[in-house]
Amino acid sequence: MREVNAKQIKEKVKELFLDANFHIGEDVLNSIKEALLKETSETGKNVLNMILKNYKVAANEVLAICQDTGLAILFIKLGQEVHINGNWEEAINEGVKEAYVEGYLRKSAVTDPVFDRKNTKTNCPAIIYTEIVPGDKIEFLVTPKGFGSENMSRLAMMKPADGPEGIINFIVETVKIAGPNPCPPTIIGVCVGGTMDQASITAKKATLRKVGEHNPDPRYADMERQTLEKINNLGIGPAGLGGNTTSLWVNIDYKPTHIAGMPVAVNICCHAARHASGII
Amino acid sequence: MMKEVKLSTALKEEDIRDLRIGDVVYINGIICTSRDMGHLKMIDVTEKKEKLPIDFQGGVIFHAGPVVKKQGEKYEVIVIGPTTSIRMEPYSDFIGGLGVKAIIGKGGMEEGTSEALKKYGMVYLQAPPGCAVVLGEKVEQIENVFWLELGVPEALWVLKVENFGPLVVGMDSEGNSIYRDIRIKGKKLIEKMF
Amino acid sequence: MEKIKKITTPLSNEVVQDLKAGDNVSISGYIYTGRDAAHKRLIDLLKEGKKLPIEIEGQIIYYVGPAPTPPGYKCGSAGPTTSYRMDPYTPALLDLGLKGMIGKGLRSKEVIESMKKNGAIYFAAIGGVAAMIAKGIKSSEVVAYEDLGPEAIHKYYVEDFPVIVCIDAKGNNLYETEPPKYIK
Numbered sequence: 276m277r278e279v280n281a282k283q284i285k286e287k288v289k290e291l292f293l294d295a296n297f298h299i300g301e302d303v304l305n306s307i308k309e310a311l312l313k314e315t316s317e318t319g320k321n322v323l324n325m326i327l328k329n330y331k332v333a334a335n336e337v338l339a340i341c342q343d344t345g346l347a348i349l350f351i352k353l354g355q356e357v358h359i360n361g362n363w364e365e366a367i368n369e370g371v372k373e374a375y376v377e378g379y380l381r382k383s384a385v386t387d388p389v390f391d392r393k394n395t396k397t398n399c400p401a402i403i404y405t406e407i408v409p410g411d412k413i414e415f416l417v418t419p420k421g422f423g424s425e426n427m428s429r430l431a432m433m434k435p436a437d438g439p440e441g442i443i444n445f446i447v448e449t450v451k452i453a454g455p456n457p458c459p460p461t462i463i464g465v466c467v468g469g470t471m472d473q474a475s476i477t478a479k480k481a482t483l484r485k486v487g488e489h490n491p492d493p494r495y496a497d498m499e500r501q502t503l504e505k506i507n508n509l510g511i512g513p514a515g516l517g518g519n520t521t522s523l524w525v526n527i528d529y530k531p532t533h534i535a536g537m538p539v540a541v542n543i544c545c546h547a548a549r550h551a552s553g554i555i
Numbered sequence: 556m557m558k559e560v561k562l563s564t565a566l567k568e569e570d571i572r573d574l575r576i577g578d579v580v581y582i583n584g585i586i587c588t589s590r591d592m593g594h595l596k597m598i599d600v601t602e603k604k605e606k607l608p609i610d611f612q613g614g615v616i617f618h619a620g621p622v623v624k625k626q627g628e629k630y631e632v633i634v635i636g637p638t639t640s641i642r643m644e645p646y647s648d649f650i651g652g653l654g655v656k657a658i659i660g661k662g663g664m665e666e667g668t669s670e671a672l673k674k675y676g677m678v679y680l681q682a683p684p685g686c687a688v689v690l691g692e693k694v695e696q697i698e699n700v701f702w703l704e705l706g707v708p709e710a711l712w713v714l715k716v717e718n719f720g721p722l723v724v725g726m727d728s729e730g731n732s733i734y735r736d737i738r739i740k741g742k743k744l745i746e747k748m749f
Numbered sequence: 750m751e752k753i754k755k756i757t758t759p760l761s762n763e764v765v766q767d768l769k770a771g772d773n774v775s776i777s778g779y780i781y782t783g784r785d786a787a788h789k790r791l792i793d794l795l796k797e798g799k800k801l802p803i804e805i806e807g808q809i810i811y812y813v814g815p816a817p818t819p820p821g822y823k824c825g826s827a828g829p830t831t832s833y834r835m836d837p838y839t840p841a842l843l844d845l846g847l848k849g850m851i852g853k854g855l856r857s858k859e860v861i862e863s864m865k866k867n868g869a870i871y872f873a874a875i876g877g878v879a880a881m882i883a884k885g886i887k888s889s890e891v892v893a894y895e896d897l898g899p900e901a902i903h904k905y906y907v908e909d910f911p912v913i914v915c916i917d918a919k920g921n922n923l924y925e926t927e928p929p930k931y932i933k
Binding site: 316322326328332337339341342343344380381382392394396423454455456458507509514515516517518519545 | 771786813814815816817818819822825826827828830831833853854855873875876877878879880881883884897898899900911913915923924926927928929930931932933
């Protein structure tokens with residue numbers, strides 16, 4: 276049994292949300308640099324250059340990469356040998372609250388979504404997904420998710436007969452309908468299978484997979500390749516102003532599902548795919 | 556005038572062409588279950604020019620996957636109920652070509668199936684959904700099972716049934732469809748509302 | 750490098766009619782900010798026949814909800830938010846003389862028709878270039894609806910704010926004309 280204090284959890288959560296909001300991942304950076312070499316639209320190249328410059332400015336001057344510093348989402352693997360001294364949920368929310376104050380990050384969370392929509396002023400509550408795993412560590416993967424891209428995401432309860440072609444068409448159509456709204460070039464996370472909820476959560480996690488790495492299953496990797504090609508043939512381009520780079524990468528994950536179903540969740544992430552991970 | 560009809564397998568085309576939407580049917584004889592993977596397997600076997608395990612002439616396909624219990628070497632049905640038929644919509648013409656005369660399921664099917672029903676003299680019968688116990692009682696015994704490698708629900712179960720029903724004719728061989736009628740009526744209501 | 754048209758606020762009709770979809774523009778002067786909640790309040794005031802807290806005629810509204818201002822800066826990260834959410838409120842403001850909107854993403858047919866009727870421009874700022882934009886904002890004050898936090902109406906003084914004319918006063922729309930050139 277290993278003791279972990281609520282304070283350690285709070286500090287780690289704070290550190291990770293600050294990191295995620297100021298520093299973009301190497302994989303995303305390299306992917307945009309590669310896209311710049313292949314982009315044929317002048318406006319497109321302009322936009323990609325501005326994006327690269329912005330990442331530098333954000334990191335150097337400690338300014339948020341994007342003003343939409345999103346809702347705070349955490350995927351946590353909690354070792355079953357860990358005993359937590361203090362309140363788990365409170366510690367995580369305190370960490371988010373402090374990060375969003377100290378980092379001059381925007382508080383974008385509102386209470387009751389339909390009637391009052393009052394700003395919670397803390398960017399809480401955080402959205403927490405916890406998995407209990409063997410061992411005595413706590414592994415955090417955090418992402419501030421902006422809503423320009425989140426609003427363009429879609430879910431379809433497809434039928435088994437729809438097959439790979441149906442899935443690819445649904446993903447491409449989702450990107451087509453979104454157009455410029457999710458700040459292309461985007462990173463697309465998809466989950467096929469599970470239930471409506473599991474597919475959605477897994478799709479969100481899929482947006483955080485390393486850009487440039489395919490699903491180890493060659494059949495799914497092939498679907499990823501085909502989908503990315505079809506998306507980039509749409510011509511939407513950086514910022515939706517025309518070009519070859521509409522998406523940087525497509526990650527397709529899968530989960531076991533019911534014999535009668537094939538849920539497909541498509542979570543769109545903008546080019547500022549902000550995430551950070553750490554271990555206690 | 557809606558009628559109640561008792562039919563025995565192998566079903567005859569003239570009996571099927573006589574049925575109209577709203578009629579109530581009870582079936583005696585042999586029906587076969589098949590769902591998503593089962594239909595794909597039938598197509599695969601046929602494309603490879605191999606023989607299907609049973610002759611579907613005058614046959615009945617039931618969109619279902621039973622809950623079964625193994626007693627020694629034999630299987631027994633515990634409960635059985637219909638699954639949503641629309642998932643099998645792409646396969647209706649193929650099924651008609653095999654000689655199937657009745658499809659049992661729930662929720663109806665669409666225009667492709669309606670055309671196949673007209674072309675081959677088939678009927679779509681709606682089984683009472685969620686009544687798996689009552690329907691299970693009408694299964695006298697399991698005659699055979701094929702393709703268990705697809706899993707118990709998706710295998711091809713050959714069932715001997717007595718008085719299997721009540722089954723309502725949802726789509727007939729004249730091209731009528733209760734489901735289409737409801738959709739059209741519903742659409743008009745929605746247009747009025749908005 | 751394409752020529753950049755420099756414009757200052759408030760915008761005159763001549764300037765508006767001169768701008769073409771695709772122009773690279775650099776804006777200097779005062780602009781107002783506003784998004785969902787602020788727009789709703791403005792329209793509610795109009796419906797009640799009351800005076801608005803800001804001047805509209807000749808002005809530009811920037812759809813943004815900025816991050817808080819760190820020490821040493823006049824404004825926190827301030828990239829554009831998605832414009833379509835403000836579509837229901839826009840034609841009424843264009844009727845009052847609003848000459849420019851800065852945002853990102855598609856606009857509705859009704860908004861574009863109103864832009865043509867009233868003579869106004871929709872500028873695209875690039876989403877996710879928020880830190881760079883913050884550096885170009887030289888002063889910022891809240892002029893209305895402070896209780897809305899990031900959604901309050903701010904008055905910014907901007908210097909060389911880089912934007913692209915996305916939809917011009919004739920209704921030419923880059924989102925419609927450009928992507929088809931790159932379809933394969």
